[in-house]
Amino acid sequence: MMNIVLIGFMGSGKTTVGRALSAKSDMEFLDTDALIESKEDCKISTIFTEKGEAHFRALENAALKSLAVTKDKVISTGGGIVSSHNNRELLKKAGKVIYLRVSPETVIKRLEGDISRPLLMGEDKLSRVEELLSLRRALYESTADRIIDVDDLSVEEIVDSIMKDFT
Numbered sequence: 001m002m003n004i005v006l007i008g009f010m011g012s013g014k015t016t017v018g019r020a021l022s023a024k025s026d027m028e029f030l031d032t033d034a035l036i037e038s039k040e041d042c043k044i045s046t047i048f049t050e051k052g053e054a055h056f057r058a059l060e061n062a063a064l065k066s067l068a069v070t071k072d073k074v075i076s077t078g079g080g081i082v083s084s085h086n087n088r089e090l091l092k093k094a095g096k097v098i099y100l101r102v103s104p105e106t107v108i109k110r111l112e113g114d115i116s117r118p119l120l121m122g123e124d125k126l127s128r129v130e131e132l133l134s135l136r137r138a139l140y141e142s143t144a145d146r147i148i149d150v151d152d153l154s155v156e157e158i159v160d161s162i163m164k165d166f167t
């Protein structure tokens with residue numbers, strides 16, 4: 001069976017859903033952010049602060065390249081992974097790409113008080129979310145094989161919806 005690759009904005013639930021899907025499907029779970037933090041022995045927010053976003057994106061591309069050649073895995077990605085053309089090509093070849101589509105309001109609600117996402121650390125979080133989403137929306141949609149609107153779905157409902165595709 002091929003990989004299941006989750007894409008979507010920060011707070012759409014890629015890591016949470018990926019982990020739950022892995023547990024239910026008995027497929028190994030891999031997360032590009034977790035891989036980077038483990039390899040660099042450093043939090044992503046620290047990588048951004050100390051080495052900059054461009055360096056993080058190079059690490060993210062390398063992590064994706066290493067995952068794209070695996071099989072039968074659940075792969076969760078970081079929300080900005082669709083920003084590069086090369087990454088989008090790798091994602092399409094990596095397996096079945098599922099876009100967890102979320103509204104800005106839900107992102108704000110779910111990430112209230114979260115300080116782990118450097119790109120959302122400014123004053124007006126909602127404007128920043130809307131700005132980034134407007135830049136990325138078409139990229140998520142053009143890369144995905146399937147779109148799930150997740151605002152009003154529980155993690156379990158999303159997992160069950162994805163598993164229906166594979167059984």
Ligand SMILES: Nc1ncnc2c1ncn2[C@@H]1O[C@H](COP(=O)(O)OP(=O)(O)O)[C@@H](O)[C@H]1O
Binds near residue numbers: 009011014015017154
């Ligand atoms: N379907 C959902 N319903 C309610 N809360 C969710 C859902 N999916 C994720 N969350 C919560 O939203 C936050 C962000 O989830 P996370 O998996 O880190 O998202 P991502 O990896 O896409 O940034 C977490 O606190 C998580 O528990």
Ligand SMILES: O=C(O)C1=C[C@@H](OP(=O)(O)O)[C@@H](O)[C@H](O)C1
Binds near residue numbers: 078
């Ligand atoms: O949207 C982005 O550019 C980012 C999303 C984050 O991952 P999550 O989407 O899992 O929060 C992480 O890769 C980094 O903070 C950058």
Ligand SMILES: [Mg+2]
Binds near residue numbers: 014015076078
């Ligand atoms: Mg995540």
